[in-house]
């Protein structure tokens with residue numbers, strides 16, 4: 491039958507998680523924690539349901555939650571935002587991104603993404619009828635090349651999608667990148683989606699660069715966040731978009747017909763949870779740093795080379811030194827590890843329009859210590875076994 495996305499299959503995350511479950515593999519692929527959430531959050535969800543918060547929430551979000559978010563943004567960026575006009579609760583960050591794209595671009599427009607790009611951006615842009623222009627981040631450190639962006643911009647360009655901390659490369663915007671972006675779009679009607687879902691997971695040596703903290707970008711940007719990531723509960727599917735009122739109005743025109751409203755009890759529970767635990771996000775970076783260090787320490791004796799990770803709860807590894815995998819493309823390498831080592835990983839080529847020749851896999855370390863030890867031990871065994879063979 492006719493397909494609007496003939497080249498799109500099931501996302502690599504779902505494919506890898508399903509195969510990992512079938513094969514009983516250790517799942518270091520799809521990004522989700524395997525440790526429990528704070529029990530208090532669960533209690534608050536139950537309380538909210540018992541108290542009767544079970545009907546449609548207001549379309550833009552539960553005011554209590556919008557206000558709790560505004561309070562945090564005030565503390566972090568000194569923004570006196572009107573939550574009613576600037577903050578929209580969405581079905582995870584994915585919906586925020588999808589609805590914003592549908593609201594801002596259409597036939598005849600171009601939107602720029604940076605490869606490796608999170609896999610939802612390109613299809614969302616094409617479903618909106620716009621052309622998606624892919625610009626590679628510069629290896630080996632996955633940096634933005636603003637001259638290249640300037641050269642790609644024309645009168646049809648309407649949108650640029652940035653992502654920092656970056657999934658899947660684990661890089662973080664440098665000081666100066668946002669200034670460069672602001673300069674590149676200056677004087678043009680170009681909007682920015684800034685996917686900042688890993689905002690709290692930035693490691694020593696880097697700082698989170700938010701469009702909300704940038705005077706030149708804030709007025710034309712939609713910043714996107716995820717409570718699933720920040721609260722270790724990817725299944726709650728509550729995210730939000732922060733944007734100036736005019737952009738928020740447009741975004742909500744789509745949001746109201748896309749997901750309409752987001753699960754009411756979760757919104758109440760999160761609002762109260764943030765009230766009770768105002769410091770909940772401050773320890774996230776050190777919490778994940780310990781896991782990052784554990785995983786890279788465990789892999790150190792192997793032939794997998796661990797690349798520097800500046801942010802996110804992912805880690806790239808280069809397998810070109812691993813005798814059994816060298817020469818394989820990344821999808822074959824990931825399949826080989828899944829089937830022969832019993833470890834699921836995420837190859838990078840699905841995040842590119844034109845995958846370069848490289849040997850990188852993404853591992854998720856938002857996992858219990860036992861999971862990381864078992865995953866690493868399987869990788870080391872495979873490595874030792876196959877380099878002898």
Ligand code: GLN
Pocket residue numbers: 501503504519520521522657
């Ligand atoms: N964000 C998650 C990751 O990068 C995946 C979410 C999904 O499966 N769509 O692994």
